[in-house]
Amino acid sequence: MIRFAHIADVHLGYRQYGSEERAIDFAQAFMRAIKTALESKVDFILIAGDIFHRKSEMDPLTLTQAIKVLEKVKKAGVPVFAVEGNHDSAYFKETFSWLDYLAQQRLLVNLKPRFEDGIVVEEWDGKSGAYADLDCVRIYGMKYYGSMTERVLEMYSKKMRRMKNGLNIFMAHAGIEGYVKIHGCVPSTKFHRLNVDYVALGHVHRSFVEGKIHNPGSLEVCDVSELGFDRGFFLVDWDGELKAELIRVPTRDFVVVTHEVRKESDMNELKEKLSIKAKEPVVYINLKCSRSMRKFLDEEVVKSYASHLSPLLVKVRWEVTDDSFRPLTSDISKESIELKILAQLLENYDYGRIEEEVVKLKNAFSTSFDMKRVDEFIDSLLFDGFLGKSTGSGGRETDREDGKGRSKNKDMNDEENKEDKKEIEYSKAGKTKTERKEAHAEYEEEVWDWRKAYDTGGKARKR
């Protein structure tokens, strides 16, 4: 019997809502999936694309996360086969991707066809190739090709040869039509037609099985719209017959509340809606109100309604409607539109409310290269104590009036104290880990502090 794990859409390095903790959630989910797979004694592991969230701008922490987990698999002697997703590589451009890098480190096999007067489907030679053979298993891999998926698949399938008396797998980062509206989807018949036993897909963040086509979904929740989706990874047994089981990996709790505020007392109902149980969740509040009502509602107060949940973060999305009809162009200045758009763009980052600064900076550069203006601008930022601040706390306005610099120093001291406390926690965790090793290390959940890239023995993060 052959047993393997089929994982997809890990999205390492995704600092969702600008949260470092969320990026750690994604890494922890990857670790959990891999550990479960290894404990289930799999013969090999498939990763069907989007190991990383961003194809460029790799950071050391994200790369460490990938390497730490993959090293674990390598140590266990289990081979990993992967394809590049839309988040992993620039499609069609023959560039050296981060998966190529991991392949060079012998942490995985990165399967993709080559193009040279048509498609070239060769066996993996230790550096490159489109398919790889194990005892009784052949695995073909195809990376993401966006709107070209169907055409590449057509060409690819003509070059495929079955391994006789073996398990034949085709792995691709592509979706099939009818599940979600995203690019890179093809009709499912195109995959059914392939002369293989198992089609391993990634791309659609929701789990589904359609005949031999299997898509596990993403390990964590990449977008609030994906909340209701079933997700996990497949543990597959094959002995002439296929048996695939979706293994669900614990993920971060999400609390999503939509509420309409017509009068101030409606806020009490919002409180009621939030009186539920959840574990350090991401809280997502959709608030609908009129423009005149919006003036009475303080975002910080809204956020405080969720404080009893000890949330990881609270996100408030305003859906503000105009009280009466007003033509769009007459009294909304170009600048305010620009500010609005910038604010939306910046929402997913950790900079707080800096859209005004961005506009000022842009103006300082675009009107002339007046370095004096740029200097003044930077000075004003520094004195406002704005640097070093995290998510838009709404406290910035008051800092400004408070006078120069003081708030900045206070923040920095807090940071240092936090660091000290952490150091103590780590050293404690280190001790308990050694003690525990003799007992049953197997049954303890391995919790990593990914910022420092080592096992904390379950102490640093409580889930």
Ligand SMILES: [Mn+2]
């Ligand atoms: Mn994805």
